[in-house]
Amino acid sequence: MRPLATVLIIATALAVAVSRTAFAVDPTELPTPALQARYLALTHELRCMQCQNEALADSPVGLAADLRREVRDQLLAGKTDDQIRAWMSARYGDFILFRPRYSLRNAWLWGAPGVLLLIGALVCWRVVRNRASLLPGDQEPVEEDGAR
Amino acid sequence: MLPELGHFALILALLLAGLQAFFGIAGPAFARDRWSGAVTSAVAGQAVMVATAVACLVASFVTEDFSVAYVAENSNSALPLFYRVTALWGAHEGSLLLWILLLAGWTVAVVLGSGRLPPRFAARVLGVLGLVSFGFLLFTLATSNPFLRLDPAAADGRDLNPILQDPGLAVHPPILYTGYVGFAVAFAFACAAMLEGRLDQNWARWTRPWTTTAWAFLTCGIALGSFWAYYELGWGGFWFWDPVENASFMPWLVGTALVHSLAVTDKRGLFKSWTLLLAILAFSLSLLGTFLVRSGVLVSVHSFAADPTRGIFILVFLIIMIGGALVLYAWRAPLLRSSAGFELGARESFLLFNNVLLVIAAGTVFAGTLAPLISDALKLGTLSVGPPYFNPTFMLSMLPLLALLSVGIHANWKRGRLGDSQRVLLYTLVVAAVLGCGWAFGLYARGSLLSWIGATLAIWIVLSSLVDPLDRWRRGLTLSRAVLGMTVAHLGLALAVIALTTVQSFTIERDVALAPGGKATVGDYEFRFEGVRPVEGPNYEAVAGTIVVTRHGAPVAVLSPQKRQFWVQHQVTSETAIRMHRGNNLLLALGEDLGAGRWSIRIQIRPLVSLVWIAAFIMAVGGALAASDRRYRTARAAVTSPAGATAGQAG
Amino acid sequence: MTRFLLPLGIFALLAVVLAIGIRHSPEKGVIASPLLGKPAPAFVLPDLADPARQVRSDDLKGRWYLFNVWGTWCGGCREEHETLLQVHRAGVVPIIGLDWKDDDGQALNWLTQLGNPYQSVATDHSGREAIEWGVYGAPETFLVNPQGVVVYKHIGALTPDTWTHEILPRVSGAKAGSSS
Numbered sequence: 001m002r003p004l005a006t007v008l009i010i011a012t013a014l015a016v017a018v019s020r021t022a023f024a025v026d027p028t029e030l031p032t033p034a035l036q037a038r039y040l041a042l043t044h045e046l047r048c049m050q051c052q053n054e055a056l057a058d059s060p061v062g063l064a065a066d067l068r069r070e071v072r073d074q075l076l077a078g079k080t081d082d083q084i085r086a087w088m089s090a091r092y093g094d095f096i097l098f099r100p101r102y103s104l105r106n107a108w109l110w111g112a113p114g115v116l117l118l119i120g121a122l123v124c125w126r127v128v129r130n131r132a133s134l135l136p137g138d139q140e141p142v143e144e145d146g147a148r
Numbered sequence: 149m150l151p152e153l154g155h156f157a158l159i160l161a162l163l164l165a166g167l168q169a170f171f172g173i174a175g176p177a178f179a180r181d182r183w184s185g186a187v188t189s190a191v192a193g194q195a196v197m198v199a200t201a202v203a204c205l206v207a208s209f210v211t212e213d214f215s216v217a218y219v220a221e222n223s224n225s226a227l228p229l230f231y232r233v234t235a236l237w238g239a240h241e242g243s244l245l246l247w248i249l250l251l252a253g254w255t256v257a258v259v260l261g262s263g264r265l266p267p268r269f270a271a272r273v274l275g276v277l278g279l280v281s282f283g284f285l286l287f288t289l290a291t292s293n294p295f296l297r298l299d300p301a302a303a304d305g306r307d308l309n310p311i312l313q314d315p316g317l318a319v320h321p322p323i324l325y326t327g328y329v330g331f332a333v334a335f336a337f338a339c340a341a342m343l344e345g346r347l348d349q350n351w352a353r354w355t356r357p358w359t360t361t362a363w364a365f366l367t368c369g370i371a372l373g374s375f376w377a378y379y380e381l382g383w384g385g386f387w388f389w390d391p392v393e394n395a396s397f398m399p400w401l402v403g404t405a406l407v408h409s410l411a412v413t414d415k416r417g418l419f420k421s422w423t424l425l426l427a428i429l430a431f432s433l434s435l436l437g438t439f440l441v442r443s444g445v446l447v448s449v450h451s452f453a454a455d456p457t458r459g460i461f462i463l464v465f466l467i468i469m470i471g472g473a474l475v476l477y478a479w480r481a482p483l484l485r486s487s488a489g490f491e492l493g494a495r496e497s498f499l500l501f502n503n504v505l506l507v508i509a510a511g512t513v514f515a516g517t518l519a520p521l522i523s524d525a526l527k528l529g530t531l532s533v534g535p536p537y538f539n540p541t542f543m544l545s546m547l548p549l550l551a552l553l554s555v556g557i558h559a560n561w562k563r564g565r566l567g568d569s570q571r572v573l574l575y576t577l578v579v580a581a582v583l584g585c586g587w588a589f590g591l592y593a594r595g596s597l598l599s600w601i602g603a604t605l606a607i608w609i610v611l612s613s614l615v616d617p618l619d620r621w622r623r624g625l626t627l628s629r630a631v632l633g634m635t636v637a638h639l640g641l642a643l644a645v646i647a648l649t650t651v652q653s654f655t656i657e658r659d660v661a662l663a664p665g666g667k668a669t670v671g672d673y674e675f676r677f678e679g680v681r682p683v684e685g686p687n688y689e690a691v692a693g694t695i696v697v698t699r700h701g702a703p704v705a706v707l708s709p710q711k712r713q714f715w716v717q718h719q720v721t722s723e724t725a726i727r728m729h730r731g732n733n734l735l736l737a738l739g740e741d742l743g744a745g746r747w748s749i750r751i752q753i754r755p756l757v758s759l760v761w762i763a764a765f766i767m768a769v770g771g772a773l774a775a776s777d778r779r780y781r782t783a784r785a786a787v788t789s790p791a792g793a794t795a796g797q798a799g
Numbered sequence: 800m801t802r803f804l805l806p807l808g809i810f811a812l813l814a815v816v817l818a819i820g821i822r823h824s825p826e827k828g829v830i831a832s833p834l835l836g837k838p839a840p841a842f843v844l845p846d847l848a849d850p851a852r853q854v855r856s857d858d859l860k861g862r863w864y865l866f867n868v869w870g871t872w873c874g875g876c877r878e879e880h881e882t883l884l885q886v887h888r889a890g891v892v893p894i895i896g897l898d899w900k901d902d903d904g905q906a907l908n909w910l911t912q913l914g915n916p917y918q919s920v921a922t923d924h925s926g927r928e929a930i931e932w933g934v935y936g937a938p939e940t941f942l943v944n945p946q947g948v949v950v951y952k953h954i955g956a957l958t959p960d961t962w963t964h965e966i967l968p969r970v971s972g973a974k975a976g977s978s979s
Binding site (some may be wrong): 203369421425428431432439456459460464466470471474475477478518521522524525529530797 | 803804806807811813814815816817818819820821831903965
């Protein structure tokens with residue numbers, strides 16, 4: 001494993017996928033375009049368990065092919081996307097979901113952007129208010145920068 | 149003999165870096181000007197030693213000295229000369245050495261460019277850079293020495309990972325690292341100002357060109373990495389929000405914020421402590437990226453040989469450098485006050501929003517990248533975070549940023565009234581919305597809301613950015629390089645936005661199985677498979693497919709994707725065939741041999757994807773233009789005042 | 800002036816998380832199975848020795864058993880084979896094998912040549928059964944209790960150490976508990 005590991009490490013070089021020595025090409029197609037679209041979307045948001053950071057859709061690993069077949073079969077059997085996701089995570093854990101569940105224990109993660117935006121808005125409001133109140137005392141001229 | 153020489157040079161470099169740090173920080177602190185004066189000699193000595201070490205390792209690669217463990221693991225006698233040189237940064241140890249070399253290069257550049265700086269301040273900057281270099285040299289020598297010998301020597305090397313045998317990878321890491329390491333200069337300027345206890349507008353003016361240059365390199369480096377991933381890895385994606393990609397993207401976002409907040413500090417003497425914090429943060433995130441990538445805490449999933457000792461070392465280093473800087477910050481930042489004021493609609497406000505939104509974007513990426521780690525530490529279970537999280541949350545802060553950009557560049561300093569610009573902005577917005585509509589729903593039949601919003605914002609940025617420069621040009625006035633650079637960078641951003649939203653909305657991807665003579669129609673294009681033939685390379689064997697591409701019967705291209713099997717590591721890589729046609733990138737990759745001449749083939753049509761990288765390059769050019777403005781080379785006459793006094797007066 | 804201490808505080812928290820991350824990283828390859836504490840999947844699968852017969856989970860109710868996923872293509876399986884034979888000889892828990900995506904002939908050869916530690920071996924040509932168990936790389940070994948609940952999972956080659964320290968105590972502890 002050593003060469004693989006060291007190469008992964010150069011990853012600073014965006015070695016995103018250095019482990020992706022190959023990729024999957026899976027020519028089987030579902031009968032309707034709608035199903036095929038759902039199939040593509042799902043296999044892109046389910047993770048290949050054995051890979052570095054790769055979606056089911058792209059992985060050449062045997063297990064990924066088996067899981068893609070599973071997704072196809074379940075789509076053909078009329079399962080919903082959520083049912084398929086739940087089926088997968090019942091077997092492989094939440095690790096297989098690239099889309100973290102919308103659950104209480106992930107609330108901090110999904111909430112983070114919103115909370116950050118709120119804090120940001122609050123900071124902006126306070127700074128602008130303070131600065132606006134300083135304006136009358138600030139007589140310093142502003143240097144032209146050639147833009148306006 | 150050479151490896152020992154290199155090893156020795158590295159040890160000397162460590163000692164010199166230590167001296168550089170000591171003289172640079174202690175000299176000004178104890179007012180010993182002779183100590184401060186010795187710093188430059190230490191810098192020069194260190195640079196020579198580091199260059200010697202690198203030269204020794206390169207020589208070992210070129211002469212195929214397989215008694216050096218690092219060479220034996222990353223090279224092979226069949227490897228072409230070019231890759232024997234670039235194999236230097238083909239793995240952990242050598243890439244660290246590259247890091248150190250580039251840091252030495254930046255430090256020498258600071259010495260050469262520091263003529264205008266007060267000597268004590270310059271000594272402090274170099275002292276802090278010496279400390280950073282010392283840490284990395286110690287890390288290399290203690291945990292990742294590239295000069296270790298093998299006894300007995302290997303008969304032949306295990307070869308450079310085939311996926312790295314590509315010209316793209318030859319240039320990508322040095323450029324990316326130049327960007328990463330460049331933020332060390334901004335960091336050192338920030339630390340020096342805090343040690344000094346004062347920060348005036350000159351400080352911002354000194355720091356700006358360095359930061360902008362580092363930012364331009366990082367922009368280029370990230371784009372090259374993404375381009376390389378796209379054409380070399382064969383799966384056709386160009387950004388996956390991988391921890392490693394994020395590790396380079398977070399410093400970029402914060403660095404972008406820093407470039408903008410420096411403008412405010414420079415022009416108006418505002419946001420000083422915030423600018424300091426961003427300078428610390430940008431470099432901290434570069435270091436953190438190094439930690440995440442090299443300690444194996446994040447990337448490891450299965451059978452990944454993580455090295456905890458390296459992780460512990462970097463963590464301690466991180467705590468000393470970042471923790472130290474933040475303690476300094478908590479102590480000194482309260483001294484920095486400014487009494488300058490501005491109104492809500494003033495340019496300062498918009499740059500504030502820009503900063504807040506960019507930091508939120510970085511924070512979001514940070515949360516997603518570290519979520520698996522945090523979730524594990526809090527015993528909340530294992531977790532994966534991928535594009536379905538990053539794409540929408542990133543847009544949440546990016547869309548407002550783009551919408552505010554056009555207004556921001558037309559706003560005045562200090563005063564909130566837009567005046568005539570209001571009309572200009574309104575007109576350009578209307579035109580942009582109409583053109584955006586045509587773009588999203590006319591040019592690409594299956595329109596999408598995302599592509600409409602993206603196109604509208606992008607066109608608005610282009611139009612509103614060009615109004616003033618064109619007006620000045622018409623009136624025969626010149627533009628400063630700083631303003632020209634800013635405009636170019638914003639145009640680059642607009643191109644990136646329209647390209648990203650278009651490729652996101654209209655990519656077609658299909659995997660097909662074709663026998664020789666078989667055809668597949670994807671989008672407007674028809675692909676005819678003619679079969680495969682064997683090909684032999686210098687250190688690999690390959691099969692090459694021939695695929696004839698036509699569009700409505702008219703010939704477009706004959707493409708030949710390959711599948712290569714490398715002799716030494718028996719690794720199979722895919723060489724995609726890519727052709728640009730009418731703005732669309734057609735990507736073909738060979739999959740598996742299905743027997744009886746049939747092959748599975750991946751076909752992707754990504755509209756405008758090339759524009760993403762071109763746009764990034766344009767942004768970098770904008771940065772380079774801005775950094776080269778004459779303004780930064782002439783010192784301002786303003787008196788530098790100690791922090792206490794600064795706190796009292798305006799500015 | 801506490802707001803200037805805020806960055807330091809956030810960084811301290813981060814450092815703690817990173818330190819925990821490093822401490823955990825050696826075992827990072829192991830992804831906790833959601834099956835732990837849940838009923839093992841029910842199965843009816845063809846027997847490797849005689850495809851006309853079936854290996855059924857119902858027949859195993861009321862007994863402890865080890866469920867070992869292997870294949871002749873897997874290096875770790877070869878590595879752990881000796882340990883499996885020892886476990887078999889100890890006679891404490893029967894081992895049910897799942898021959899995962901393998902060739903029957905080769906698998907039978909393997910067992911004749913290296914010895915057969917299994918009470919019975921089920922075959923899984925399609926890989927469907929392995930997915931039911933959440934297997935992502937062979938070898939993997941599950942310990943199932945008499946109630947049919949998965950109580951332990953080991954990923955990678957089984958070692959005598961794992962057997963004596965992880966598996967045996969669980970089985971004998973429970974047996975001692977129930978007999979006393």
